Amino acid sequence: MLISTWETALTTNKTGFAYQVWDFFCSLKLTIFLLMGLAVTSIIGTVVMQGPSREYLATLSETKIRLYSALGFFDMYHSWWFILLLYLLTLNLICCSIKRLPRVWKTVFEPVLVMDERFEKTLSNVKEMKMPGKKDELKDKLAAFLKAEFAAPTITEHEGAYHLFAEKARLSRLGVYVVHFSIIIVFIGALLGSFFGYKAYVNIPEGGSVKQVQSRTGKMIDLGYELRCEKFSVSFYDTGAPKEFKSILTVLENGKPVPGYVNVPTIVNEPLTYKGITFYQSSYGQSDEGALYHISVRNRQGGAPVKLAVRQGERVALPGGAFLSVMEGTANVRPFMKDFDGPGAQVEFTPPGGSPQPFVILSDKYDSFNAQHGGDLIITMEGLDQKFFTGLQVAKDPGVWVVWLGCFLMVVGIIMAFFMSHKRVWARVSDNSVTVGGSASKNPAGFELSFDELVQKLKG
Numbered sequence: 518m519l520i521s522t523w524e525t526a527l528t529t530n531k532t533g534f535a536y537q538v539w540d541f542f543c544s545l546k547l548t549i550f551l552l553m554g555l556a557v558t559s560i561i562g563t564v565v566m567q568g569p570s571r572e573y574l575a576t577l578s579e580t581k582i583r584l585y586s587a588l589g590f591f592d593m594y595h596s597w598w599f600i601l602l603l604y605l606l607t608l609n610l611i612c613c614s615i616k617r618l619p620r621v622w623k624t625v626f627e628p629v630l631v632m633d634e635r636f637e638k639t640l641s642n643v644k645e646m647k648m649p650g651k652k653d654e655l656k657d658k659l660a661a662f663l664k665a666e667f668a669a670p671t672i673t674e675h676e677g678a679y680h681l682f683a684e685k686a687r688l689s690r691l692g693v694y695v696v697h698f699s700i701i702i703v704f705i706g707a708l709l710g711s712f713f714g715y716k717a718y719v720n721i722p723e724g725g726s727v728k729q730v731q732s733r734t735g736k737m738i739d740l741g742y743e744l745r746c747e748k749f750s751v752s753f754y755d756t757g758a759p760k761e762f763k764s765i766l767t768v769l770e771n772g773k774p775v776p777g778y779v780n781v782p783t784i785v786n787e788p789l790t791y792k793g794i795t796f797y798q799s800s801y802g803q804s805d806e807g808a809l810y811h812i813s814v815r816n817r818q819g820g821a822p823v824k825l826a827v828r829q830g831e832r833v834a835l836p837g838g839a840f841l842s843v844m845e846g847t848a849n850v851r852p853f854m855k856d857f858d859g860p861g862a863q864v865e866f867t868p869p870g871g872s873p874q875p876f877v878i879l880s881d882k883y884d885s886f887n888a889q890h891g892g893d894l895i896i897t898m899e900g901l902d903q904k905f906f907t908g909l910q911v912a913k914d915p916g917v918w919v920v921w922l923g924c925f926l927m928v929v930g931i932i933m934a935f936f937m938s939h940k941r942v943w944a945r946v947s948d949n950s951v952t953v954g955g956s957a958s959k960n961p962a963g964f965e966l967s968f969d970e971l972v973q974k975l976k977g
Contacts, residue, residue, distance in 0.1 A: 725906075837869060
């Protein structure tokens with residue numbers, strides 16, 4: 518009643534400013550424009566990295582960085598203009614619903630119960646049949662028939678005749694408004710996540726733990742508990758590309774592991790969630806401690822080899838007065854040297870009184886390759902112990918369940934709006950005469966076939 522009164526007041530003077538504003542927000546053109554704007558926004562958000570890394574920024578020119586920053590492209594879903602689009606679309610949906618809902622509401626909850634001659638002319642499906650019997654007897658038989666074949670009818674006596682009205686799926690007419698409401702619910706959930714949630718990143722070395730994470734803006738956020746990386750492992754394809762990387766995580770409160778959250782494997786698409794905060798496996802890298810390289814050095818003339826454990830960048834003395842430094846290394850050299858596999862390292866060898874000589878060393882199965890360098894020494898790569906850090910993306914979204922509720926309502930509304938039809942049947946019963954009419958909100962051709970079938974059964 519209040520909605521109808523409000524709409525009547527707004528539309529009384531169709532030249533006034535209030536009506537023009539009301540008509541603007543009820544416009545279907547505005548809806549299409551806003552949906553297109555959100556679609557373009559989503560495309561931009563896919564093309565431009567959100568919360569970009571230094572590596573990504575290095576690929577852009579200074580002019581692009583300034584332009585993207587000014588337009589909010591690097592954090593687009595929190596930009597003022599994206600939030601404004603959501604507000605406008607929400608207001609547009611509310612106004613459209615208010616404008617059209619009273620008429621639909623009256624159709625659903627205040628149906629026409631009497632099929633008089635004037636209303637009969639508005640129906641596309643009408644059949645009049647001569648049936649022997651008094652109207653009271655015909656009324657009872659027709660009521661039982663409709664209840665069995667269609668739906669239980671409402672019976673009204675009007676001007677000496679009985680009028681029967683039956684309907685199916687009347688709430689389907691409200692499906693579009695359920696969809697409107699669900700979109701608003703999704704937007705509310707998104708705004709809750711935007712204002713009260715966050716996305717952040719954190720790197721945890723193996724054996725290390727953190728209590729804070731860093732947001733995209735650089736702000737440090739307390740988790741309220743401690744997260745420890747017990748172990749990190751990575752496997753590779755034959756090409757050297759990473760196949761799977763996995764973190765073993767433990768949640769601690771007051772320094773003690775939380776039952777059920779001890780040694781939890783976390784891989785891509787299988788995150789860890791605790792107290793509303795979700796940790797996604799995102800990246801990895803070599804820890805600042807560096808790898809420990811195991812190197813074997815032996816004299817070409819024979820003798821027992823000398824085993825060395827060398828850290829990256831460390832300069833160690835070799836037999837005979839030479840020196841060796843490991844510059845970098847890998848567990849598998851195949852991506853860099855297609856004819857070889859296994860561990861390898863780039864080293865800098867300094868012979869006694871000579872200049873540094875950079876070259877590559879491989880495992881002992883490539884001794885002929887290793888023998889090409891090192892002067893009187895043959896230097897072999899035995900293996901390496903790498904220590905990694907795990908890179909986790911951290912997300913807290915208190916509006917996620919609101920969004921899921923909106924998605925559920927959207928599915929329900931779409932089913933109601935597109936797969937259900939409000940079907941209505943009226944009947945007017947007089948002595949020796951029955952007139953039947955019907956209509957449907959969707960698929961009138963299909964309903965006509967159903968209506969004809971219903972009439973044939975009634976005649977039978």
